[in-house]
Amino acid sequence: MLKYIIRRIIAMIPVVIGITFLVFMIMQLAPGDPVQMILGDNASPEAVEAMRDEMGLNDNVLVQYGRYLVNLVQGDMGTSYVNKRPVADEVFSRVPATFKLAAVAAVVSIVIAIPLGILAAIKQNTLFDHSSMVVSLIGISMPAFWLALMLMLLFSLKLGWLPAQGAKDGWKSYVLPSIAIGFMQMAAIARTTRSSMLETIRQDYIRTARSKGITEREVIFHHSFRNALIPTVTIVGVQLGGLLGGAVLTETVFAWPGLGRLVVQAVNGRDVPVVLGCIVVLSVGFSIVNLVVDLLYGFIDPRVRSMYQ
Amino acid sequence: MSKPLLEVQNLVKYFPTKKGKLHAVDDVSFTIDRGRTLGVVGESGCGKSTTGRVILRLIEPTSGSIIFDGTDVRGLSADGLRKMRTRMQIIFQDPFSSLNPRMTVSQAIEEPIRLHGIITDKREREHRVLELMETVGLAPRLYNTYPHELDGGRRQRIGIARALAVNPEFIVCDEPVSALDVSIQAQILNLMEDLQEQLGLTYMFITHDLSVVHHFSDDIAVMYLGRLLEKAPSDQLFQNPAHPYTEALLSAIPIPSLHNRRQRILMKGEITSPVNPPKACRFANRCPKATDRCFNEEPELREIGPGHMTACFLYE
Amino acid sequence: MSRENTKSNTENVLEISNLCVEYRTRDSVVKAVNGLDLTLKKGQALGVVGETGAGKTTTGLAVLGLIPNPPGVVTEGKIVLDGQDVLTKDARYLRGIRGKQVSMIFQDPMTSLNPVLPVNEQIAEVIRTHNKQLKPKEALEAAGDMLELVGIPRDRGGEYPHQFSGGMKQRVVIAIALACHPDVLIADEPTTALDVTIQAQVLEMMKELKKQYGTSMIMITHDLGIVADICDEVSVVYAGRVVEHGTLEDIFDHTLHPYTEGLFNSLPNMADRTQRLKPIKGLMPDPSNLPEGCAFCPRCNYAKDICARKKPGRLWSNDTHYVECHLYNEKNINSGEVLKGE
Amino acid sequence: GGKTSSAPESAGTTAAGGSESVAPAAGGESARDTLRVALTSEPPNLSTCDHDSLISVGMNMLTFNGLVRIDNASLKPELDLASDYKVENDVDWIFTLKQGVKFHNGDDFTAADVVATLEYAKSLPATTTYTSNMKSIEAVDDFTVKITTNEPYAGLLYDLGYHFNWILPKGLIESGNDFNENPIGTGPYKLVEWVSGDHLTFEAFDDYFDAERKAKIKNLEFTIIPEGVTRALALETGEVDFVWETNGADAASLLNNPDVKVEQVDSVDNVILFLNNDVAPFDDVNLRRAIACAINRQDIIDGALSGYGVVNYSAIAQGLWGSTTKDQLEYNVDKAKEYLAAWGGDPASVNLSILVTNETRVAVATIIQSNLAELGINVKVESMDTATYFEKWSSGDYTGLIASWSPSNALTYVQRYVTDRRVQYAGSYNNPEMNKLILDAQSTLDDDARMEKIENIVSIVNQDSPQISLFQSVWLRAHDAKLQGVVLSGTGYTDYNMMYWAE
Amino acid sequence: MSKDKEYAEALSGPKNSLAYDTWRRLISNKAAVFGMAFMIFLILLAIFADFLFDYQTEVIAQNIPDRLIHPCLKYPFGTDEFGRNLLARVVHGSRMSLAVSFSSVAMSLAGGGFLGAISGYYGGKVDNLIMRITDILLAIPMTLFAIVIVAALGANTRNLAFALAASSVPIFARVVRGAVITVRDVEFVEAARAIGATNRTIICSHIIPNCLSPIIVQVTLRIASAIYNTAALSFLGMGVQAPAPEWGGLLAGGRTYIRDYSYLSIIPGIAIMLTVLALNLLGDGLRDALDPRLK
């Protein structure tokens, strides 16, 4: 098991290299000149040129990339073009906010979605089933940033119950942003849970279980549930990626001091090191989430577990 | 019959897997004479299908030679192989998955004719398709239907018509009836028998149903874990099985009659893994007659009577 | 009918009479079982033979009250088990008898076990369900005993189904079915998915167990060889009805129904391999669109006009053997001679 | 004359000036010792020299002082760290420094700090515009500094009031202190912490040298809220006390809220349609004039700015000392058509693509688009990020763009028309005559004479119409109605240290 | 002779096609029918938008006097800050939203489909390489990836479509590969090879038609997600350029006015939501209708 985890972590290295390379090259296509941005419109052309030299921007792109990679290995993500602070500081100071929000949203949406999906499956074709599935359908169709605006409009402006921005008011601050980014995931997870539950209930081994004379509750919780969790866990992994992506927009709306906002700001300011830093951290975070999901499979499904050994 | 139609020598197919080399077919040799049927029996996973597929080069063999009517099949180019496949054909076990669900009956039968340019005129080709349908007993009204609308027996008939479409001489039948009900199974077996007679076909008939293979084949080869354990004319094998495995296998068939029932020989255990098998008789661990030697040496296939070969130390 | 009732009812552990089951799907109503009668005597094995789609599994499920609803509905009939008509009972009662009085071995061992639970837990579950006072550990202990009984070392009990071969899985399924020593065991094609040598092992084991516990058994199969091997009586089912019933000897040596005859003729003769097979022509009728008269009529070589119009009644040839076919009447039934032509 | 004046003559909105004695201490209310301000974006940098950002200058004003400062109300230079100055033989400026001034780190402020700072600023490439006119800086004694300009230069006080030249402690410059992390100056506030992406907090500096301008609210907290609506909401729900930039769309509802006060001030921020004078057909003055006359500035203000703007037709922002409306081209469609005819080209052949960087400017450009459609000129609006925008501008790869210029004084403003400044403003004004006029104006030390010269320059530019002025924005700042002492400047700044809480 | 007649009859017999069966199953699903009807409506709306509202005079021309009028009879959706009829803009916006999403999905389907097909059919090293590349692409949250591309290439409609396409290429590659692999190992492909079919025939007439259902389903879902992401990018100012109406852009433009003129963002938001909803319903419906198990 441990060996498997280590192998998976090692396998993440080429992915990270690939990501940095890709994003680095894409950012090279961008027309803006960071030096111009830094020095502003009062700088002389010589000053600009001198600065370009100093920052190594006149080197071959691959040399620049190589340098970036070497530094990255040493934990140095470079220096922000815009505020000249170390990118690592900048990025990691934002990590907790984003990951805390994502975690709250994920936990809440999972905690709501799974029982909802199960109940809907058990009560298939009842009013409860239909209404919860309609809500889920709306959930997967609603743009997160729009939902964010609507929530803000209602709960902050009209009702004044919850703060409209920032992360300073304890749990209250988390309510709206986590609903905004978690609602869609919740809906998707609930739908998957329901359909995988219905799928497992049709299986032969459920018939075997029933033929033992056990109660329907035991059939559901002892036999169906764990099997139904397998596809659910997959979707949870996928959705968490969406959650991190959704944070990019939602954080802007709610003035959440996280990575999402930093990356938008950095992209606009052509602050390549910061963009790279953010994407590396978000992607590694996402990869780790997926690793955890894969390990969860092993926990749920002995067939997968035996593959690790 | 001076020269056999098909000659297989030391055929080997290993599949690379994560755990090691899977010995699907291990050093198998046999011949089939023109117009005759070789039955191949054995338990699930013993390499029957793989043998059939390797002969048509649907899977590349690891080593060994396959001579079909004097031509080395392994030496054929891609194009030569395509031509060769008008002479050799295969019918698959599962009539559900071996037909493209998105092709009508006529399209499926027409495809090989079209691909090999056997008949170029469209009208004539349609006519030929209908003829073939009649040959295998499919009503013309099924011309435009899709496989999913048909039952297993009819689907298997489509598979047969498709194989016949290129006028082959040799057909590998990979368990063509094991998915069918007895009544339907009998219909198909009769059909195949009739076709053999009319068209002078040569069959390699793969099955795990011993009563069927007995009825259908002239010679029978018994396989176990990739190895050929015994080969004999059909009646000979049933009356005088040589290898302990064949004996046990025969005794295991439930006989649908209240008379002349056989005493069952029960084998312990189940088939071992075909991945990296030890150098020993593959049947040794289940064999009631195994000696120490069986666990340390591999027996060679040797002739013990006219056309009767077996690989067992009991017959040295 | 009257003759049946004169038999000593006390011996019968399971009596199914006039069972009708329909599957109501969106496009059609599938009449899977149409007035089927079965009687299982104590300690005996009843073979139920028939082609795919004849309604064999459906009947088995009906006894346990496990027909999936929707789309399945039992429209008529009685299933008397231990003196009680299970069709009139509520879910609680049914749960009480499942696994305890009647249990079922399902067709496909590969999918019949829960892949995420260790096998001994799956066996222990049925034991504990019917012996509530047992502690989990004791139940697991008992499950280990069951495993040994079916020939699996008890220390493999903690493993998961995917670690077992097909034959072993089927043994586990049998262990589950037998764990509470049920009065009636319904075995639904327990060996079709297995290789012959493994099949032989499993059948041998089932015979042993039957002898040991005196379990009454319904053996659902389409293999007449298996029937000859372990059954005492046979019911031949066609399109959801029993068309012929009798002891082994009645059926194998005094075949009456043309369908049963066709089944035998379809099997290759082991004694003479050159003998040509005589298959039944045509296909099973579409269960959503059954013919009006005898369901076998379109495939029958002896069919007469009346066959297409009228369902044949039941005719007893001796105390144990009956047939439903227009070829017979009170006169010729005992001789076994067929009314041809006419 | 703008040499010395201690207090501006009540230019702001509220009673400002000497009220400080009333405000902070009196009540001793501990409840309100904090002012929470919502910013639109994070200040890129807290040092004086490494940025040219409005938001960062706002932060610099908290922690630093210059020898002079530009007064927020009058926009004229006033003495700050200097207590007096005089000009000798047109190029030598002698500054007398205030005594007893302390830096946040306890160091005393002396002439050495001034010399070190200005030398340091001169050494940086980005600051040339504001430092290159100083030839030398000498400490005459501990509290006297002599600055010599290259030639007579009227803009020196403005340059010294610019953040590049604000005073840093000599010791820290020499020890290589990072003024971004650790902005130590003489200013009314000290930085407490900067949580990137979230907030900055400042604390009043107790030893501030100017009792009148000493901070009255102990703690200052800046939060970053990019969304305009969110900012306004945060103010209304009491999550912040002061919104640094309010959207016009939100102002209407904020105005109805009695707990909130919306401050408006006409800015000197002139928003212009910048045309590339180097490429045809925009090198033709008549076409430019036609465009200038065709744009309905009032529509822009109503449509894009919710009415919060001031129409401007002149090359230079109104309200600056030296600005004039002489010879400006006003909105007049008939005139526009005449100019178009004078140009003589086919309007459909004009390919004008306007580069913009934000929502508001998209809206502005959209209105221009529909105005020019009436002349038959097709306009494309291209929205892009600032980096690309600057790149295209400086490389001359554009036809039109919307920019805004907000210098603190008219002289700096017109200096943009000097030919060698065209490097940064590729495609801007082509008039070699102008260089001489500007040089002449900047070396005229007499205020009245200089003003006349500047007005002359502006009127020439107005006729040539190289770029088309659209409007001056109105700064909208909203705050808790209890907050007093708010003085807004047309340059966009405000003095947080002058604010205090009413009872 | 009678045989010939029988043959002729067979040839002229009706073709009950699979497509028809699928269609029948699809239209028996109410939700899917709603989804389909809505999409057809929307596509018609997009095609005939010019007949309903003139682009020059009603969609982009400004009418400042009528700015910010709440929904009323004259303007059922109200007017925006430039006095433009929001209804006209929403109607024309469907055109842009659909064009961007359809073209991006078409591009990513072509790219991802090609990669996936190669990867699935040939397997081995090629497969490994392509899958590692998709791993990399999939590790970057999709919206973020699109943002980076648009930022690099510049914001315009073409780049937007390209960015969305690029970010969903790995998804299509995965789906197509999965479909190809399941189909590749199915016996009928081997059967085709056995009758002498060339690789091309096998891919074109056996593998592709049978891979289609998961791909069709994915296409509908991807279009939904492209609409969503277009809106997201527009929201960040990286979307379709003004004054062209696009729903995300309308929503983004309206958010400034959300307090007093909330209809400006609610209406385009609902349009996006309904479309995404319709596509999801249609996708689910198709998934069920195309699934042979539910025959």
Ligand SMILES: Nc1ncnc2c1ncn2[C@@H]1O[C@H](COP(=O)(O)OP(=O)(O)OP(=O)(O)O)[C@@H](O)[C@H]1O
């Ligand atoms: N493509 C493949 N890759 C790896 N292993 C394979 C492959 N095809 C077959 N095998 C393995 O080779 C062995 C022989 O398989 P084969 O299909 O020939 O058996 P069989 O005798 O036809 O069995 P059955 O009666 O179940 O059809 C089995 O263990 C099987 O798992």
Ligand SMILES: Nc1ncnc2c1ncn2[C@@H]1O[C@H](COP(=O)(O)OP(=O)(O)OP(=O)(O)O)[C@@H](O)[C@H]1O
């Ligand atoms: N859940 C279901 N929904 C609809 N029809 C069903 C369902 N289950 C069974 N049927 C139909 O009922 C009929 C009888 O099915 P049943 O499974 O009882 O047959 P069987 O005799 O067990 O066949 P086999 O030998 O294939 O197992 C068949 O026509 C079948 O298609």
Ligand SMILES: [Mg+2]
């Ligand atoms: Mg096989």
Ligand SMILES: [Mg+2]
């Ligand atoms: Mg069954």
Ligand code: NI
């Ligand atoms: Ni803090």
